[in-house]
Each structure stands twice: as structure tokens, then as C-alpha cells.
Amino acid sequence: MFSRLRPLGVVGLGVGGVVVGYLAGNHKTVAHNSWTTNFKPTTPWDWNWDRRDPSSLIEPTTKPDGTLNKSALKKNETDDEKTERATCKATRYILLVRHGQYNLDGATDKERTLTQLGEEQARLTGERLNELDLPITRLVYSTMTRATQTAQIMMKHMKQQIDTVETSDLLREGAPIPPEPPLGGWKPERHQFFADGARIEAAFRSYMHRAPPSQTTDSYEVIVCHANVIRYIVCRALQFVPEGWLRMSLHNGSVTMLVIRPDGRVSIRQLGECGHMPPNKLSLT
Ligand SMILES: *[C@@H]1O[C@H](CO)[C@@H](O)[C@H](O)[C@H]1NC(C)=O
Ligand SMILES: *[C@@H]1O[C@H](CO)[C@@H](O)[C@H](O)[C@H]1NC(C)=O
Numbered sequence: 001m002f003s004r005l006r007p008l009g010v011v012g013l014g015v016g017g018v019v020v021g022y023l024a025g026n027h028k029t030v031a032h033n034s035w036t037t038n039f040k041p042t043t044p045w046d047w048n049w050d051r052r053d054p055s056s057l058i059e060p061t062t063k064p065d066g067t068l069n070k071s072a073l074k075k076n077e078t079d080d081e082k083t084e085r086a087t088c089k090a091t092r093y094i095l096l097v098r099h100g101q102y103n104l105d106g107a108t109d110k111e112r113t114l115t116q117l118g119e120e121q122a123r124l125t126g127e128r129l130n131e132l133d134l135p136i137t138r139l140v141y142s143t144m145t146r147a148t149q150t151a152q153i154m155m156k157h158m159k160q161q162i163d164t165v166e167t168s169d170l171l172r173e174g175a176p177i178p179p180e181p182p183l184g185g186w187k188p189e190r191h192q193f194f195a196d197g198a199r200i201e202a203a204f205r206s207y208m209h210r211a212p213p214s215q216t217t218d219s220y221e222v223i224v225c226h227a228n229v230i231r232y233i234v235c236r237a238l239q240f241v242p243e244g245w246l247r248m249s250l251h252n253g254s255v256t257m258l259v260i261r262p263d264g265r266v267s268i269r270q271l272g273e274c275g276h277m278p279p280n281k282l283s284l285t
């Protein structure tokens with residue numbers, strides 16, 4: 001009598017809004033045309049996610065005790081001038097590189113060195129960044145052996161004059177947050193999540209933010225680190241639920257690119273990109 005897919009009809013909602021419902025077996029599907037349904041996100045985009053919105057950067061003219069701050073007043077700036085001085089003007093392109101394949105049998109970090117394939121992956125990724133000829137000004141790498149080796153091999157193959165090369169313990173591999181869906185055997189109350197989570201969040205806050213107002217040209221920066229750290233940073237930067245980090249998987253030596261605009265808008269241009277590697281250089285297992 002009834003077909004399996006049964007239109008329920010059209011229901012008016014809001015001014016000219018329409019919702020079309022279907023019953024497909026026991027599954028109910030609702031299609032909204034969002035330009036007419038007064039869509040309100042449950043968690044709207046937080047424009048001041050990095051606390052670098054001009055409103056956060058303009059110094060108050062009063063001191064914490066309520067008295068006037070004479071040195072702030074002495075600048076005698078109009079509100080527009082203050083805002084201009086605190087406004088970001090440039091875009092940051094952040095390239096997150098996962099280290100190459102490494103020896104999983106090593107007992108300590110020092111012994112977990114890149115395999116021969118891992119070294120080749122690092123070389124191919126360095127050559128790729130060289131070919132792209134991006135004006136890279138900064139490269140930061142995790143202090144773990146496999147990331148350090150990857151960064152050093154990459155730099156040998158890049159002709160860019162990188163002004164700032166830094167290492168960071170914040171970027172070391174770890175367990176960022178209990179994943180959803182859970183992973184068997186990983187108890188959410190594991191002490192690793194408790195300790196690493198705060199550190200990896202600190203890595204996100206330290207490295208992912210809009211450019212400082214003093215920066216006048218767009219910048220390209222490379223961060224060489226680890227799959228869990230990159231996946232967590234991607235979720236946080238895009239304001240997706242961080243618990244979803246384990247739903248993504250990244251190739252060894254792959255490049256993920258996040259773009260941070262002056263107004264605080266963030267987009268992802270590529271995730272785990274590894275098209276620069278011939279098939280026999282991809283480590284799939
Ligand atoms: C007073 O203003 C100056 C300039 O804006 C700022 O550097 C300083 O930290 C302020 N002092 C206090 C106590 O808020
Ligand atoms: C502040 O600037 C205005 C106009 O730019 C000027 O008329 C005024 O004299 C200045 N005040 C001080 C204290 O410098």
C-alpha cells in the first residue's frame with residue numbers, strides 16, 4: 001500500500017520556511033533549507049577564540065584598582081586609532097607535518113628513530129615544500145627523536161632562508177582527550193589524558209592564533225610534530241568537538257594546512273596531504 005519512502009508533506013515554519021520530512025523504514029530524515037528556517041547554531045563561531053580580537057588587545061585606560069593609568073592616557077589615541085593598533089592585518093598559513101615512519105620496536109624515544117622509508121618520506125616532504133616555494137619564515141619541531149630527524153632532513157632539502165627555527169616540548173606526542181567513540185582499552189580516566197591533554201591544549205594555544213597586529217605581510221610557518229597533536233589542533237582550530245580527533249588519520253610525512261585570517265576565521269586547506277609521495281613511499285601499515 002505505502003512505498004518504503006513516504007513523503008510526509010510540506011510543513012511551514014517561520015517566515016516562508018519549509019521542512020520536508022520523509023519516513024524511510026524506521027529512519028526519519030528531515031531536510032531543512034537553512035535560508036528560511038532561522039537557523040541558529042547551538043555553538044556559534046567564537047571570533048575571539050585566540051583572545052587576540054582587538055577588544056582583548058586594547059589596553060584599558062584604568063588600572064585594575066580603578067584609578068586612571070596615566071601612561072595609557074598619555075598616548076592620547078582616539079578609539080579608532082587604538083583599534084587600528086590592535087587589529088591583525090595578515091594571514092598565517094600553518095603547515096603541520098607528521099614525522100616519517102619510525103622504528104616501533106625501540107624501547108625509548110631515542111631508539112624510535114626514522115626507518116629508511118621514514119627518512120625518504122622526510123626528504124620528499126622537504127622537497128615538496130621547496131618546490132612550492134612558499135616564503136617560510138619559521139619552523140618549529142617537537143623534541144621527540146622522530147620529529148627532530150624529520151625536521152632536520154626536511155630543512156636540508158629546502159632552499160628557503162628560515163629566520164626562526166625552534167624546538168618545543170609542548171608538541172611531543174601524547175593522548176590529547178578521551179576520544180568519542182571510545183577506543184577499547186583506553187580508559188578516559190587514564191592519567192595520560194589528564195597530563196598530556198593540558199600540555200597539548202597549551203601547544204594549540206601557543207602556536208595557533210591570528211597574526212600579531214605588528215605583522216604586516218602574510219606568513220607561512222611549518223610545525224613538525226605528531227598525528228595526535230595535529231588531529232587535536234585541527235579539531236580545536238576549526239571549533240569542532242575535540243573528542244572527534246581520532247576519527248581522522250594522517251599519513252607519515254603528510255602536510256596539513258590551516259589558514260588563520262586576520263578576523264579570526266580559520267579554514268583547512270588540506271588534511272594529511274601526501275600526493276607528493278610515490279605510492280611505494282606511503283607507509284600504509
Ligand atoms: C598602563 O598603560 C600602559 C600603556 O598602555 C601599559 O603598558 C601598562 O601595563 C598599564 N599599567 C597598568 C598598571 O595597567
Ligand atoms: C590629544 O589629541 C587632540 C587631537 O588629536 C589634541 O587636541 C589634544 O591637545 C591632545 N591632548 C594631549 C594631552 O596631548
Ligand SMILES: *[C@@H]1O[C@H](CO)[C@@H](O)[C@H](O)[C@H]1NC(C)=O
Nearest residue numbers: 101102250251252283284285
Ligand atoms: C606511519 O608509521 C608508523 C610507524 O612508524 C605506523 O605505525 C603507521 O601505521 C604509519 N601510518 C600511516 C598512515 O602511514
